[in-house]
Amino acid sequence: MTTHGGTQSSDKASSPVHSDASPAKSETLAGDATHLPVTASPGSTAGQDERGRRNKLTLLPLTFLIFFEVAGGPYGAEPAVQAGGPLLALLGFLVFPFIWAVPESLVTAELSTAMPGNGGYVLWVHTAFGPLAASLMGTWKYACAAAGAAAFPALFSDYLTRVLPAVSGSGAGRAATIVTFNVALTLLSYTGLGVVGWTAVALGVAALSPFAVMVAAAAPKIRPRRWGATAKVRDWKLLLNTLFWNLNGWDSVSTMAGEMDRPERTLPSALVSAVCIGSLGYLLPLLAATGAVDAPPEAWGDGYFADAAGVIAGKWLKYWIEAGAAVSSVGLYSATVSSAAYLLSGMAELGHIPSLFSSRAPVFGTPWASITATGAVALGMSFLSFDSIVAVTNFLYGLGMLLELAAFLWLRARRPDMPRPYRVPTGTGTAGAAAVCAVPAAFLVAVMAVAGWEVCAASAGFTVVGVAVYYAMALCRARGCVKFGRPEGGGSGVVSS
Numbered sequence: 315m316t317t318h319g320g321t322q323s324s325d326k327a328s329s330p331v332h333s334d335a336s337p338a339k340s341e342t343l344a345g346d347a348t349h350l351p352v353t354a355s356p357g358s359t360a361g362q363d364e365r366g367r368r369n370k371l372t373l374l375p376l377t378f379l380i381f382f383e384v385a386g387g388p389y390g391a392e393p394a395v396q397a398g399g400p401l402l403a404l405l406g407f408l409v410f411p412f413i414w415a416v417p418e419s420l421v422t423a424e425l426s427t428a429m430p431g432n433g434g435y436v437l438w439v440h441t442a443f444g445p446l447a448a449s450l451m452g453t454w455k456y457a458c459a460a461a462g463a464a465a466f467p468a469l470f471s472d473y474l475t476r477v478l479p480a481v482s483g484s485g486a487g488r489a490a491t492i493v494t495f496n497v498a499l500t501l502l503s504y505t506g507l508g509v510v511g512w513t514a515v516a517l518g519v520a521a522l523s524p525f526a527v528m529v530a531a532a533a534p535k536i537r538p539r540r541w542g543a544t545a546k547v548r549d550w551k552l553l554l555n556t557l558f559w560n561l562n563g564w565d566s567v568s569t570m571a572g573e574m575d576r577p578e579r580t581l582p583s584a585l586v587s588a589v590c591i592g593s594l595g596y597l598l599p600l601l602a603a604t605g606a607v608d609a610p611p612e613a614w615g616d617g618y619f620a621d622a623a624g625v626i627a628g629k630w631l632k633y634w635i636e637a638g639a640a641v642s643s644v645g646l647y648s649a650t651v652s653s654a655a656y657l658l659s660g661m662a663e664l665g666h667i668p669s670l671f672s673s674r675a676p677v678f679g680t681p682w683a684s685i686t687a688t689g690a691v692a693l694g695m696s697f698l699s700f701d702s703i704v705a706v707t708n709f710l711y712g713l714g715m716l717l718e719l720a721a722f723l724w725l726r727a728r729r730p731d732m733p734r735p736y737r738v739p740t741g742t743g744t745a746g747a748a749a750v751c752a753v754p755a756a757f758l759v760a761v762m763a764v765a766g767w768e769v770c771a772a773s774a775g776f777t778v779v780g781v782a783v784y785y786a787m788a789l790c791r792a793r794g795c796v797k798f799g800r801p802e803g804g805g806s807g808v809v810s811s
Contacts (some may be wrong), residue, residue, distance in 0.1 A: 318433060325735075328664025329490050333756035336622075343593055344454040346358045348724065352443045354372050354500075358717040362365045363553035364392035365542040367405045369576035370507075370573060370574060371507050371508060371511050371575060371580070372508075372574055372575050373513075373579065373580050373583055373584055373587075374513055374515055374580050374657070375507075375508065375510075375512050375716045376510065376511060376574060376580055376581070376584040376789065377510025377569070377584040377587040377588050378514040378515045378517075378518040378569075378588075378645075378654070379507070379510070379511050379514050379567065379649050380564070380567045380584055380585060380588035380644075380649075381514070381518055381588045381591050381592055382514050382517070382568075382645040382646050382648070382649035382650075383563045383564075383566040383567060383586065383650060383653055384415075384560075384561065384562070384563045384564055384592050385560060385591075385592040385595055385596065385643045386521060386642040386643075386645055386646040387522055387525065387559070387595055387639075388520040388525060388595055388596045388599040388600065388619060389405065389521075389617075389619065389638075389639045389642055390556075390559070390560055390616065391403070391556065391560055391596050391599075391600060391619075392614045392615060392617065392618045392619060393460075393556045393602060393614070393615070393616065394406055394407070394552075394553055394556040394557060394600075395553055395600070395611055395614035396545070396549075396552070396611055396612060396613075396615060397439070397545065397549040397550070397552035397553035397556060397616075398545050398546065398549070398550075398553045398611070398612075399540060399543045399544035399545040399548075399611045399805055400540060400542070400543050400604035400605075400611070400773055401542050401543060401550070402544060402545075402553060402598075403553075403600060403604070404541060404597070404600055404601065404604070406553065406557045406560075406598045407557070407593070407597045407600060408749050410557050410561055411561060411592075411593040413560075413594070413753045413754065413756055413757065414558075414561060414753075414754055414799075415561050415564055415589050416589060416595065417750050417753065417754045418562075418564040418584075418715070419564045419566060419585040419588075419589055420583065420584075420738045420750060421718065421719065421722045421738065421750070421751070422564055422565045422567065422568050422581075423581055423585050423736045423738070424566070424584040424722070424736055424737055425438045425568065425718075425722060425735055426568040426571045426581050426739050427571075427577055427581055427582070427597060427724070427734065427735040427736040428725075428732060428733065428735065428736075429441065429571075429662060430571040430572060430574065430577040430578070430759075431571060431572045431663065432570065432571065432572040432573065432656045432657075432659045432660035432663060433452075433569060433656075433657060433659070433661055433663060433748060434565065434566075434567075434569035434571060434656075434657065434660060434753060435451055435455065435565055435568055435569070435658055435660065435661020435668070435714065435717075435718050435721075436448050436455070436569075436657065436661055436664065437660060437664065437722045438568075438718065438721045438722070438725070439451045439573070439718070440664055440666075441715055441725065441729075442721035442724040442725050442728075443717075443720075443721065443723075445664075445665075445666065445784070446781070446784055447717065448579070448661075448664065448666060449661075449666050449780055449783060449784035449787075450717075450777065450780040450784070451717055451718075451782065452657065452661045452666060452667075452780070453776060453777075453778065453779060453783060454652055454710040454711070454713055454714040454777070454779030454780065455600065455657060455673070455710075455711075455714050456657055456658065457707065457710055457725050457776050458652055458707040458714070459566070459651075459657065459688075459693055460654055460688065460691045460695060460709045461695060462650050462687070462707060463647055463650040463651050463654060463692040464672070464677060464691075464692045464693075464694075464695035464696045465495050465696075466495075466643040466646050466647035466650070467491075467492040467495040467643075467647065467692070467696045468492060468497050468644040468696050468697075469491055469639075469643045470640055470644065470647075471491045471495070472493070472637060472735070473637075473639050473640035473643065474491060474640060475488075478722075479508075479699050482718055491522070491696075492697070493693065493695070495644075496647075496689060496693040496696065497576060497646050497689070497693075497795075498514055498684070498692040499644065499647050499651065499689075500651065500685060500688075500689030503651055503652055503655065503680070503685045503689070504678060504680055504682060504685060506573075506678045506679065506680050507570060507652060507680075508666070508744075509632060510648055510649075510652055512772060513645075513647060513648065514542070514601075514645050514648065517641050517642070517644055517645035517648075518591075518645060520638060520641045520643065520710055521584065521638045521639075521641050521642040522576075522591075522595060522638075523638070524594070524623070524634040524635045524637075524638045525598070525599045525619075525638070526633060527624075527627070527631060527634070528599060528602055528619075528623045528626060528627065528631060528635070529598050529601075529602040531626050531627040531631070532602035532603065532605065532626045533602070535606035535626065535708050536601075536602065536605035536606050537605060537606075537608075539606060540604055540605050540608060541601070541604060543553070543604075543607055543611070544611075544743045545611040545612075546611075550764070551764045554710060554760065555705065555761065555764075556766065557707055558757075558761050559708060559805050560596065560706075561593075561596075562711055562715075563711075564585065564588075565715070565718060566650075567581070567584070567585070567651075568655050569654075569657040570605070570652065570653060570656045572656075572660070573656065578735030578736060579734075581631055581736070582736045599619065600677060601625070602626075603618075603619060603622040603623075606625075606626050607622045607625050607626065609622070609625075614707050617639075618638075618802060619757060620632045620635045620636045620639070621632075623635045624683045624755065638794075643771070650690060651685070651688050651692060652685075654688045654692075655681060655684040655685040655687075655688040656681065656684065658671045658681070658687065658688065659681035659684045660672075660673055662681075662798075662799060665791075665798050665799045666784075666787060667783075667798075668787075668790075668796045668797060668798060669788060669797050669798055669799045670683050670797070671683050671684045671687070672684070672799060677723075691802075703742070704771045705765060705766075705769045706769050706773060706776075707799045708760075708761060708765075709762055709765050709769050709770070709772075709773045710759040710773055710776055712759075712761055713773065713777075714760075715754070715758055716755060716758055716759075717747060717753040719754065719755055722747065722751065723744060723747055723748060726744050726747045727744045732806060738750060
């Protein structure tokens, strides 16, 4: 992924709006959304106070926020070896970033810099297909983010159990740990993405450092012949879901575009850096562990990296990696909750949900209601079982990504002159853009095709909920019982300051 060929040098690059853009005509809900002007959300305007400008996300914190929204380190990659053996796992983590992560990042960079408002993909779909599609997108993605965030307090408690047995089981100790974890990191989110981002930098270094030591210690013990082994019974469903789960989410950062410092420059560079760190963060430890440890594929369950580190260098490295896993869960939770909260804020700015969710706290300028709601949802779901929820969120994420890719192609075709500070280097036509989307779309269909009927039924239920929320909000708007930013179908459809 490169930014050199795709960045347009223009004196308008810092703004997503043409200086000579004509005012929008009033639109109905059934109107053509592609005629709506693209404007920045309140979170991205230049009229913020000095405190808000100082709290903007810069390159390094943004890079690590993206890293934690997607990966957080190689923890969780072990089932790929279990499902297919070292050869298929290594090939998967070598090839998958190019056929999935890079195209998804390119699309995210173009659309986020063209429309740098909070809400991200909801804003793109709203502009392309109108408010109903955007409301569905918001429901799908928020369900994915909330369920994903809810897994990390429980995961942290599981890692802490290895040191403090008192928090094991389902007793008061575990509940107190989960609640404390959730409340503390939700409070951290109130301080703004600048603080959360720099915290992510420190957590990223802490999470990755034991793996750097493991790779160095494993180097003289590697036997390349071990990389060619495959599982006797290959579980393609587990392999695909593991790759997808560990390398999706590159578009999540788009919901915070309104909080970035110069997103037209910062976001593409951060995505390039995060793709490199995340991909190498999976591949190098897998190369080291599978090459240095003579273990059968069936031994590679969750957490086996710690056991492999113990074989390679001793128990001290095993414990270090276990501690790094706990640190990684902190970063993963912070990044996921922030992304989900700013998604709610962006939806409120677009008029999809009440304007309360775009309200900003006076001290830090953060969307306090959205952060509070997301923290509460994640806390409530932290006590549930996530075996089936993971499969459902993968399916919902696939639906959302297909809609994103469709919006990308639609806007390329219908709004070719829309200012794009970063443009995917595919030429001016839609054929190149379609080629970028073809392989990711095919992979999404493959992952969704292996889902069982229970997953399809649950995803259909979430879709029904999304439609119901849309019409319930429309009814509230018509009766004036709830305050909204502005009607979805009138004006630009995007609230400007």
